[in-house]
Amino acid sequence: MRVYLSHLSYLLKYKTYTTVFYLSLMSVPIYFTFASVFGIANVEGETTIYFTLFVLLIFFTQLLLYFFTLLKGSILRSELFLLLFIFLLISLSFGIGVFYDLKLDNFYLFIIMGITGFLLYFSSVKIYSFKNISLDTYYLSLFFSWLFIFAIFKVFTVSEIFSDINLGGATYQTISYTAVLLFGLLLFLLPNTCKNKIFCLVLYFLNFITLVSLSFIMFLGGSKGAFLVFVLYLFYFFILKFRILTLLSWLAIGMSLAMLGSIITYDISIFEVGFNRILAFFDPDISMSERATGRDSYYQNFLTLFEESPFFGYGLLSSNGYVSNSHNLFTMFMLQFGFFGVIKSVFIILLLLITVLKIDFKRNLFFGVLLVHVFVMLMFSGQYFSTLLYWFVLSFMVDNLFREHST
Numbered sequence: 404m405r406v407y408l409s410h411l412s413y414l415l416k417y418k419t420y421t422t423v424f425y426l427s428l429m430s431v432p433i434y435f436t437f438a439s440v441f442g443i444a445n446v447e448g449e450t451t452i453y454f455t456l457f458v459l460l461i462f463f464t465q466l467l468l469y470f471f472t473l474l475k476g477s478i479l480r481s482e483l484f485l486l487l488f489i490f491l492l493i494s495l496s497f498g499i500g501v502f503y504d505l506k507l508d509n510f511y512l513f514i515i516m517g518i519t520g521f522l523l524y525f526s527s528v529k530i531y532s533f534k535n536i537s538l539d540t541y542y543l544s545l546f547f548s549w550l551f552i553f554a555i556f557k558v559f560t561v562s563e564i565f566s567d568i569n570l571g572g573a574t575y576q577t578i579s580y581t582a583v584l585l586f587g588l589l590l591f592l593l594p595n596t597c598k599n600k601i602f603c604l605v606l607y608f609l610n611f612i613t614l615v616s617l618s619f620i621m622f623l624g625g626s627k628g629a630f631l632v633f634v635l636y637l638f639y640f641f642i643l644k645f646r647i648l649t650l651l652s653w654l655a656i657g658m659s660l661a662m663l664g665s666i667i668t669y670d671i672s673i674f675e676v677g678f679n680r681i682l683a684f685f686d687p688d689i690s691m692s693e694r695a696t697g698r699d700s701y702y703q704n705f706l707t708l709f710e711e712s713p714f715f716g717y718g719l720l721s722s723n724g725y726v727s728n729s730h731n732l733f734t735m736f737m738l739q740f741g742f743f744g745v746i747k748s749v750f751i752i753l754l755l756l757i758t759v760l761k762i763d764f765k766r767n768l769f770f771g772v773l774l775v776h777v778f779v780m781l782m783f784s785g786q787y788f789s790t791l792l793y794w795f796v797l798s799f800m801v802d803n804l805f806r807e808h809s810t
Contacts (some may be wrong), residue, residue, distance in 0.1 A: 428791070428792070435581075451587045462518075471530075485798060496718045499740070529572060536769050540588060545609070549613065551582070578624035579630075590636060592768060628779055639771070639775065705738060708738060754801070777790070
């Protein structure tokens with residue numbers, strides 16, 4: 404009984420900052436999950452006042468914590484480097500943007516959502532130092548996963564079922580990417596040892612059921628990028644654990660249960676939307692445009708626009724719709740900043756390579772999961788400037804490059 408009480412005490416008595424850190428890191432999926440549970444939804448793609456207030460709360464919380472760390476100690480070299488980089492990015496954006504119609508919505512998103520990732524990382528390094536990050540993140544992710552699963556299946560109990568699965572107004576990409584990120588966190592951060600065998604067995608069983616449910620939801624959303632992240636996580640896990648035969652048997656059981664769930668559900672047409680979207684890429688009988696779900700037209704427009712302004716691009720703040728999202732990280736760099744965007748692309752690729760070669764991901768599983776998730780996601784969506792996780796991971800990579808302390 405004492406062992407159970409100690410585990411319960413650990414779950415209930417998280418450090419305040421650990422919870423704030425997780426709420427900030429997962430702010431967008433957490434908002435949409437609670438929005439779905441309480442019946443609050445974005446209407447026709449418009450942002451609700453609740454979402455605006457929530458992201459502003461996260462931003463100002465991290466801004467205050469960041470200023471607190473600046474007053475408490477010195478600024479890191481990696482931190483200074485990124486601050487100068489962000490200043491250069493904003494300056495170039497306004498410099499290029501004067502020749503086009505400015506779209507300040509992008510700038511506000513960049514500041515409120517993107518820069519929050521930078522603030523979150525460096526305030527966490529100085530306050531939290533990422534001690535026990537794997538264990539803390541695991542239990543919080545397990546709890547959030549149950550809430551997320553409940554919110555998803557609550558959708559199927561409403562009177563009108565959507566043709567696309569909806570989560571509080573979020574897109575199918577948000578659903579799939581949230582599911583696969585939680586899948587990765589629970590897969591890799593599950594504690595290897597427990598003080599009590601019964602607790603360990605119960606925890607492993609709950610973890611397995613949760614992983615199966617999340618993999619099912621990932622397919623349900625129908626995002627090809629999330630499916631690729633899912634596959635990479637599995638290969639990553641094979642290489643890390645080396646117990647391939649045992650793992651394959653468990654995965655076979657898990658995927659069988661997930662597929663069985665789709666068969667016995669009362670309205671199979673709902674599930675066909677997501678499954679068909681993912682599997683379309685492997686169907687030889689359909690056109691490449693259908694396989695790419697329309698992204699080929701975005702890339703064609705990217706080439707046309709890039710040829711018209713190859714040296715300076717259009718800036719982060721341009722109002723051109725295709726510049727707002729070309730559905731790929733590196734094409735967005737080139738569209739927004741031309742030749743400088745090419746240099747930025749090369750820098751990010753080299754930084755990724757250095758990070759992969761330099762970091763022992765067996766000791767940094769948390770960052771490994773985020774790194775795979777973010778960069779695969781941004782191969783299918785170019786909106787890096789408003790992606791908190793991208794700036795958080797980029798901050799980690801730059802910090803690793805300077806290596807002033809251990810994380």
